[in-house]
Amino acid sequence: MKTFLYNIGYFFKETGRIIRLNILSNIFSIIGTGLILFLLGLVITGSDIGNHLVNMLNEEAEINGYFTKDISDSDRNELVEKIGKIYGVRSARLVNEDEAKKKMEDILGEEAKILELFKENPFEAFVEIRINVDEMENILDNVKNMKGIEYVRDNREVLEKIKDITYAFKVLGYLLIAAVGITTLIILSHMIRQGIYNNREQINTLRLLGSPGAFIGFPYVLTGILLTLLGGILAALSVVLLINTAYEGIGSTVLFLPLPSKNDLIDKMIILIPSLSFILGLMGSLFGLSSIRKK
Known part of the structure; x- marks a missing residue:
């Protein structure tokens, strides 16, 4: 732990160097990750609204x-x-x-x-x-x-339709969340592998000097987490903006539509999307680091 804290400055400095090495590619990675997580946020928000409406129908059944x-x-x-x-x-x-x-x-x-x-x-x-x-x-x-x-x-026909709608919303939400998660992991792991390939000479030098794998790999993990987290923050802000705009439009045109609380949705997105981006960034980086063993 002391060694890690002693080298924390090096880790952040190395992370900055890795990001600057392919700055344009990393910017596109942030934007791409942000778009994917934005879609995930839309799926979750839509699923919450749909489930709220279905639950209200269920309560009226x-x-x-x-x-x-x-x-x-x-x-x-x-x-x-x-x-x-x-x-x-x-x-x-x-x-x-x-x-x-x-x-x-x-x-x-x-x-x-x-x-x-x-x-x-x-x-x-x-x-x-x-x-x-x-x-x-x-x-x-x-x-x-x-x-x-x-x-x-x-009223069997109506009740069966309500039941089918509930099931369809759940299945669609799970499938889309799985698809977005897998896509993010693939993109991020590829990005980490590319970064490792571009720095292969420095990595080999560090190995010859006796540096452990954790010491070599941590800056790449930090890079993946940072880029994905930035994409997650970008996605969360975009979803919040969209929710505010949508609620203002719906509130002035469809007064009778029962929607979940806007503040609850916003709070959920602000916490959930960056948290998911951190988890996906960590998993994708660790997956990408498996290529170090092959170099």
């Missing part, structure tokens, strides 16, 4: 259970309580005949006048059940088999 004709008010309330305790049910509440009619009037809008043709309220009371889509099958089986429930309107 519901099925309706209709009672048998002979059920009493007390049994009806007891049944609603029982349904609310089923695993995967977010909430269950009784919708009486008047509220059922009001809901239909809201749906029909101006066409609700047709309901005035009925002398009596044609709508029945039902239990409104908010569910977790992942537990849909289990909930449907339990509710349908309950005594006092005659019919369940399950």
Whole structure:
């Protein structure tokens, strides 16, 4: 540790020399890495927004259970309580005949006048059940088999689509993150290998002088981390700028669109992208250093 601290000045000086040796190439590497991490930031941001919207749809997912004709008010309330305790049910509440009619009037809008043709309220009371889509099958089986429930309107097609959208967002996000990570590692390891090749004479000289591999390789690791970190900072600033611009535009045009907190997204990008760039820089540099053993 003392030896490392003693040589820290040399490591940074050597890192600066390696960067200056191919300054134009390294600038392009920073920009290229920044663009890749910018795409990664867009993927993560888009995935967060998509997951937020899907979760909101999931929370609104519901099925309706209709009672048998002979059920009493007390049994009806007891049944609603029982349904609310089923695993995967977010909430269950009784919708009486008047509220059922009001809901239909809201749906029909101006066409609700047709309901005035009925002398009596044609709508029945039902239990409104908010569910977790992942537990849909289990909930449907339990509710349908309950005594006092005659019919369940399950909205299966809509709920299945919500479930498919959730799965698609997760798979797409994982694939894109994996693709960006692998691409960054390949580019960075190639850059480190090229730097080692350009400095092969100096490396051989240091070896002849008895320098250990860690002493020779650390400046290249530091170079890879520094360049990737600069690219990560550039990407994070670009994503933050894009989020601010997008939220201002969306806020003035699509007021009803439920979006996650802008500050939460920005904080996440400021922490996540530079952290990922540091990790990828370290991994790519260590991978590229494997070529030292072959030189």
